[in-house]
Amino acid sequence: IQTTTAKRHETTVTAVIEFNKYLKNCFSDWTDVSKKVSWEIIYIQPYDTDERRRIKEWQGCTLNESGNYNLEQQEVTAKFWSEKVNQYQVNLSLGMAVRLVEALERVRKEEKLSKIEDLIQIRRQEVHQEVNFN
Known part of the structure; x- marks a missing residue:
């Protein structure tokens, strides 16, 4: 869970890889579970959010120039993000x-x-x- 006031909410490949590692440690059968999971991100906008601050486009997953993961690992993760992760926005009344x-x-x-x-x-x-x- 993340809170931010930024107009863009890009997620880094490293953050996605680390999150998946964390989840893998939570489940003994993560390989099977991960195939059945629906990957969703829900952005909740406060009721008084200025129109200019609302998210209007798909939030990407950016490659890291520095980090512990090689380019191939990052590209696989970025592909996962673009093909498997659904994004929604809820405007809180x-x-x-x-x-x-x-x-x-x-x-x-x-x-x-x-x-x-x-x-x-x-x-x-x-x-x-x-x-x-x-």
């Missing part, structure tokens, strides 16, 4: 944003946490533990 905050607040109160940030931190730790468990 004001109503959706309000409901999201309300839902977070309800959970925060149920768990007796002082801030939403505490809830987010707890969820991150739970996900990290699940990944390490698998």
